[in-house]
Amino acid sequence: MPRPVIAVVYDFGSVAPADIVDRLEPLGDVVLAVCRSAHTEQLTPLLADLAPVVPVDGDSAQDLDEAAARLREHRPDAVLTFSERRLGTTAELASRLRLPYHDADTVRLLTDKYEQRRRLRERGVDPVRTRLLRTPADWAPALAAVGLPAVLKPVRGEGSRSTHLVRDADTGAALAAELLTGPDRETALVLEEYLAGVDRTPFGDHVSVESAVADGRVTHWAVTGKFPLAPPFREVGHYWPAPLADAERAAVLDLAGRAVEALGLRTGITHTEIKLTARGPRLIEVNGRLGGFQSGLGRLAGGLDPVALAGHLALGGPAPGAWVPQQRVVYARAVPTPAEGGLLTAVRGVADALALPGLDGYETRVQPGTHVQPGVGTGELAVLWGTADDHRAMVAVLDRALDTLTYTFADGRTLRAGDLAASAPPVPLDR
16 A cells, blocks of 8 residues: 655754654654745755655745645645644645645634633633733723733744733833834734732742544543743743642643633644642643644653654554653743843863763754844754653753853853753843
8 A cells, every 4th residue: 555645844943853753753754845934945855865845935825725636646645734823834835635634613713812811711621811002002001900910922923932920000102012013023912810829939930731632532641741931931940740739730721721622623733731820720822733842852751752642643543542651751941032132152061961860962042153043033043852760850950951051141141051041031022
């Protein structure tokens, strides 16, 4: 019998292209539908070497018709994406190819943060106060409805881009005006109630639930623990399993399941972020794709492969019957980029860090000689990968590693990796 063909709509996302092809190849032949962007233009030779490439030149109906016609020549049996920004493109191509994927209404709920909150509130999942801002004049009524403190963020976005914690009205008004009218203006913003988490130092006050959806049935295959955020909302790492008591884990899973069902998903992978508050778990957001770092955590843990699972579901397979292995802790700890940005000139301590027991790898994300842009979005200088017998051992080895690593910038700053997680933006906006 001929092997199945899996079409992957590719752009910047949660899985590297070589990992996508490597992990999906056992399931079938991979075709990359490559969307035109600055990211993919840099990777053109690599992508062409990995798998057959079908260009997706834009999001107009004509562009999508042409891309679907080219893809149809490969006779794909499934289509999926690991890119948040390409959920809509993938849905359009799936519709043209008559393949299972999120429909247009579901994609709208997954990518529009205001519409998602409204649906979840209407379905009784989580009543977080939220208002939409299209002009600076919308700030005052939004503030009156939501109150302070609050989170101000783009209605569409990823990686905590332009996401701010607002504690006073004047700062919020200035932020809203700049984000809506400045040089990198947003089409719309969301102001939403700030969910205060319970301090769980040295762990973060939020988790994510990784779920598989097959024919509308939701199965959770992992609960991912988080490290404390760098200000204001920058992720600095993830680990399996999350350190939750049984009752709290059950409440987290129940909330995630009700949220995914309320959004009407029929197939695929979801990544649901949940805040752990004094009043119980509260929903941050639902994402309709594999979460960041999940592929690497799966490789460390063994057993269930998240990338292969995504392909398996896209091909119409059933949801997994087992969770990821829980016997050891596996982790990915990021060294975040400094919020001030700067030209990275030197990195020291890598060999000493790798000599520590349990630290399995150091992944460079920014090479010396690279200028790091300032801003409040999530970004990594490097990622530390490893395994530990338990959570306490994980924290101990990471404390030593983060004390060992230093990063020097052209302006004379030499920063310890451990201090970078506490680095707060000196200016209120991304530039």
